[in-house]
Amino acid sequence: MATVSPSWAYTLHLPHDPRAPGIARATLRTVLAAHDLSPLTSTAELLASELLTNAHLHTVGPYALRLRAMGSGRLRVAVWDADPRVPPGFGAVPPDDAESGRGLHLVRACAEAVGVSVLGEAGASQSGKLLWAEFQEGGGLPLSAEPPQDADGGRPESAL
Numbered sequence: 001m002a003t004v005s006p007s008w009a010y011t012l013h014l015p016h017d018p019r020a021p022g023i024a025r026a027t028l029r030t031v032l033a034a035h036d037l038s039p040l041t042s043t044a045e046l047l048a049s050e051l052l053t054n055a056h057l058h059t060v061g062p063y064a065l066r067l068r069a070m071g072s073g074r075l076r077v078a079v080w081d082a083d084p085r086v087p088p089g090f091g092a093v094p095p096d097d098a099e100s101g102r103g104l105h106l107v108r109a110c111a112e113a114v115g116v117s118v119l120g121e122a123g124a125s126q127s128g129k130l131l132w133a134e135f136q137e138g139g140g141l142p143l144s145a146e147p148p149q150d151a152d153g154g155r156p157e158s159a160l
Contacts, residue, residue, distance in 0.1 A: 078132035
């Protein structure tokens with residue numbers, strides 16, 4: 001008889017401290033190991049790192065990491081912060097000459113689904129936004145893929 005794993009969700013509230021993203025990643029690894037989802041760790045850690053770093057760099061208050069089981073081997077990684085403004089990089093690919101803004105593009109590339117929920121206006125009792133990404137084992141881009149090669153078999157300068 002097949003067993004059904006109960007649904008679960010964890011939320012880790014973090015202060016606006018430069019150590020917070022690292023603490024959140026360590027917590028993420030522990031949660032996934034406890035739920036026998038260690039194969040999801042690399043992708044989950046990458047997604048969480050990008051979302052947490054953006055919350056830390058572009059907002060001034062606390063933020064939170066939320067992990068939620070979405071069914072058979074599927075995971076949602078989300079980050080809440082108190083700023084209701086949606087980052088412009090969440091919906092567009094940055095230009096080739098941009099010096100930043102590729103983190104959210106990377107999130108979209110590694111996740112099977114992404115989204116944002118705006119929770120209210122600044123100053124409201126519940127405000128901010130929740131950026132999330134979902135994936136499952138074997139979904140998204142393979143993290144061990146070889147860098148692209150140009151016509152003569154060498155790596156293009158952009159891949160170095």
